[in-house]
Amino acid sequence: MDIVVCIKRVPATDSAIKIAADGKSIDPAGVQFELNAYDEFALEQALRTKEQLGAGTVTVVTVGSKDAQKELRDCLARGADKAVLLTTDQWMYDGTNTAEALAAWIKTVPCNLVFCGRQAVDSDNNQLPANLATRLGFACVTEVAKLTLDGGVFTAERDIEGAREVVTCKTPAVISCNKGLNEPRYANLKGIMAAKKKPLEEAAAQLPAAGMEIVSLALPPARPAGRIVGQGVDAVPALIDALRNEAKAI
Numbered sequence: 001m002d003i004v005v006c007i008k009r010v011p012a013t014d015s016a017i018k019i020a021a022d023g024k025s026i027d028p029a030g031v032q033f034e035l036n037a038y039d040e041f042a043l044e045q046a047l048r049t050k051e052q053l054g055a056g057t058v059t060v061v062t063v064g065s066k067d068a069q070k071e072l073r074d075c076l077a078r079g080a081d082k083a084v085l086l087t088t089d090q091w092m093y094d095g096t097n098t099a100e101a102l103a104a105w106i107k108t109v110p111c112n113l114v115f116c117g118r119q120a121v122d123s124d125n126n127q128l129p130a131n132l133a134t135r136l137g138f139a140c141v142t143e144v145a146k147l148t149l150d151g152g153v154f155t156a157e158r159d160i161e162g163a164r165e166v167v168t169c170k171t172p173a174v175i176s177c178n179k180g181l182n183e184p185r186y187a188n189l190k191g192i193m194a195a196k197k198k199p200l201e202e203a204a205a206q207l208p209a210a211g212m213e214i215v216s217l218a219l220p221p222a223r224p225a226g227r228i229v230g231q232g233v234d235a236v237p238a239l240i241d242a243l244r245n246e247a248k249a250i
Contacts, residue, residue, distance in 0.1 A: 001056040001171070002110040003046045006102055006132070007039040007075060008092070009068040010122045017219070024214045025091050026122075035071045038117025040184040041177040046115045047079045048182065049149060057081045059109070063092050063101050063205050076195035077187030083198070086205035095127025096211040102128075103135035104206045111136075114174040118143050129176035139173040145180050 072083035119126040133140030146157035229238040
């Protein structure tokens, strides 16, 4: 089975984000970048699926700058067979635009199954998997928390409000992976050395006109300073009043 894993290079979640001079993007200076956390679950599930079947290939692909080679090499070190970088200098925040570029490339290669992370932690819009499946004409199951394969049919479990939904689908399919689906592996020294010999290809991303425009970005307002409302038990009524009428917490 030929499996494609879509990944993204994102700022580390503990990074101190600054707005760039254009007011529409983040300033990358001093920001640490890493593999999107949800994409780690997608890569691990792809590797486990290949191992279960005993055959096939796992190819990781991303749309981004040349700096994303680092994250692609990390995926190769964890066990992926091949990596592809669709190059662009744009900050990829538009799920529709990204899906179009990924679909254009996926259509040129053998592919039975696509794994994606639930969402990217920077744009956080959870749009890519369904957009990609639509463009490929594949079945789609999103936010999968448990997945089994038997005779070419996937049984997926996904959390919904107050319950867990169980669905089945056949390949070809796009499956987006949620936290808890598996425990991602990490690269060992053998994998890191092997990754240096694995293919990493580059091609210009075929990006259509963006369907969404960021007008401006702004940091959240500074948190107001705390205050002491009283001492001991005498402060309880004042605290309750502040929580109810000011913070609207109760």
